[in-house]
Amino acid sequence: MQVNRLEGLVTAPLLQRGQYGVRLTVAGEQLKAHAQQLLALHDRILGGFQNADITGKVRLGTHDLYITRALTPLLESYGVSYPEAELEVTCDHRPGYLASLVADDRLDLALVEMPALSDGGVRLSRDQLVWVGAEGHPLQVQDTLPLAMFPEGCFYRDAATKALQRIDRPYRITFTSHSRGGVLAAVRAGIGLGVCPASALEPGLVVIDDGLPALPQTDTTLFIADKVNTATTRLAQIIEESPLFHHPELIQN
DSSP: OHHHHHHHHHTSOOEEEETTEEEEOHHHHHHHHHHHHHHHHHHHHHHHHHTTTOOEEEEEEEOHHHHTTTHHHHHHHHHHHOTTEEEEEEEOSOHHHHHHHHHTTSOSEEEEEEETTOSSSEEEEEEEEEEEEETTOOGGGSSSEEEEEOOTTOHHHHHHHHHHHHTTOOEEEEEEOSOHHHHHHHHHTTSOBEEEEGGGOOTTEEEOOTTOOOOOEEEEEEEEOSSOOHHHHHHHHHHHHOGGGOOGGGOOO
């Protein structure tokens, strides 16, 4: 009934029903975009009044996996709700390094992926590292396994090389990048196999397990400095409560 009322107001059909289900019409997509802008404006107005007294700098450290995926809508919403907070984000591929910056009071928060059951921080969820390759590029059959990796210091790289060393499997690093996008582009091009969490598998990539050693599990972990302001506390709460960082189906006992 509400959809019918909307269609009457805009004098155009908003939904198209067919054998494959229901989808938005062109007018429906336009209305959706406008509605999202109105909701964002609503949140910005309320946030400006309700949270105007929450100020201060918030220094967050994380890596490409989160900043390009789950964190993007979350940080956008945070910025709207807390317009006076000064958010500063640092990206780095080394989780241990980011955690050390929190311990040294050079960051307020660090959202990173640590080896499962590591000490410190608030563990949000468990994930499983997997080998990934491109469809049509069976690189695992090569005698010397080509790898596309982050630079040294990355947990993915350390886990992959140690696992191969344990079974005496020869390998070589054929591509190195600080960017997750760059690494995955190299994997898609067949330059090397990569490693990523099972929950972050992207289109065009397939899990490779034929003849390769098992990789360890990881914990999405939030490190919080000992002394933080209210703006930082609010962001930490938002991250901890967000379902975007919880995938219990991947937890293994």
